[in-house]
Amino acid sequence: MTELVETKLGLQAVRKAMPGTVAVVLTMGALHDGHRELMRAARAHADRLIVTIFVNPLQFGPNEDFDRYPRTLEKDLEVCAAEGADVVFAPSVDEMYPGGLPAVRVEAGRLGEIFEGASRPGHFTGVLTVVCKLLQLTRADLTFFGEKDFQQVALVRRMVRDLDLPVDVRVVPTVREPDGLARSSRNRYLSEAEREAALTLSRALRAGAAQATAEGALSTARKILEGGTGVRLDYLALTDPLLGPAPESGPARLLVAARVGRTRLIDNVPLDLEGP
Numbered sequence: 001m002t003e004l005v006e007t008k009l010g011l012q013a014v015r016k017a018m019p020g021t022v023a024v025v026l027t028m029g030a031l032h033d034g035h036r037e038l039m040r041a042a043r044a045h046a047d048r049l050i051v052t053i054f055v056n057p058l059q060f061g062p063n064e065d066f067d068r069y070p071r072t073l074e075k076d077l078e079v080c081a082a083e084g085a086d087v088v089f090a091p092s093v094d095e096m097y098p099g100g101l102p103a104v105r106v107e108a109g110r111l112g113e114i115f116e117g118a119s120r121p122g123h124f125t126g127v128l129t130v131v132c133k134l135l136q137l138t139r140a141d142l143t144f145f146g147e148k149d150f151q152q153v154a155l156v157r158r159m160v161r162d163l164d165l166p167v168d169v170r171v172v173p174t175v176r177e178p179d180g181l182a183r184s185s186r187n188r189y190l191s192e193a194e195r196e197a198a199l200t201l202s203r204a205l206r207a208g209a210a211q212a213t214a215e216g217a218l219s220t221a222r223k224i225l226e227g228g229t230g231v232r233l234d235y236l237a238l239t240d241p242l243l244g245p246a247p248e249s250g251p252a253r254l255l256v257a258a259r260v261g262r263t264r265l266i267d268n269v270p271l272d273l274e275g276p
């Protein structure tokens with residue numbers, strides 16, 4: 001049975017009683033197959049599973065979708081139960097941030113200022129601050145993140161290393177719809193026409209990843225993105241697997257962010273460059 005816990009004290013009590021290895025999957029709810037995959041991976045590697053559901057105001061900019069972000073707790077609880085979660089921690093904003101947003105935050109540093117961070121100033125400081133709090137509150141041994149949020153994963157790993165947090169971060173590949181669209185809670189904002197346009201992102205990344213050279217990957221993907229109707233490109237970037245400068249050959253990552261209607265979508269794929 002899945003137990004819903006809404007307070008830090010309640011979480012402390014159930015956590016104390018948990019035997020063995022504990023995994024946590026951190027979410028903002030509106031759960032989809034990508035989250036299910038994280039829960040399955042977590043279940044396979046731990047004796048107990050905690051899922052957190054918290055739409056974190058600290059990581060949304062003033063003109064972003066905090067107010068309209070989907071909140072579907074009843075359905076989410078069913079998903080968590082079906083995936084064998086032992087506890088769902090779903091605190092209110094006041095419970096997480098009593099007395100207002102925190103004065104002391106986890107600064108994301110330079111890696112937090114590029115790509116997503118350049119478009120969404122302060123976003124990663126908000127993410128890392130809440131991730132750090134949730135890891136402290138759950139005292140999980142393992143945590144599972146989806147590769148779709150590639151920069152988020154890199155920053156969480158970096159925080160865990162830099163702050164010596166006692167948790168093992170595991171990464172799960174992006175879950176896609178049969179037509180290639182990366183699963184995201186924000187996909188539910190898309191109209192039918194927008195969903196069709198959104199396919200341009202994964203199509204561009206796939207075509208880019210099939211190229212042998214860095215230049216070929218970028219120019220192929222860019223051409224598809226710029227030719228896609230209803231897609232406003234924010235950035236397209238080729239990096240090494242740690243988000244550093246792109247190599248000429250070997251493992252690399254192709255990342256994209258674009259707006260489709262009012263919805264901002266991100267995606268990324270690995271590639272193996274053969275060189276010029």
Ligand code: PAF
Pocket residue numbers: 026027028054056059127130131149152
């Ligand atoms: O990826 C998300 O859903 C959020 O950024 C996270 C990690 C739950 C922090 O609010």
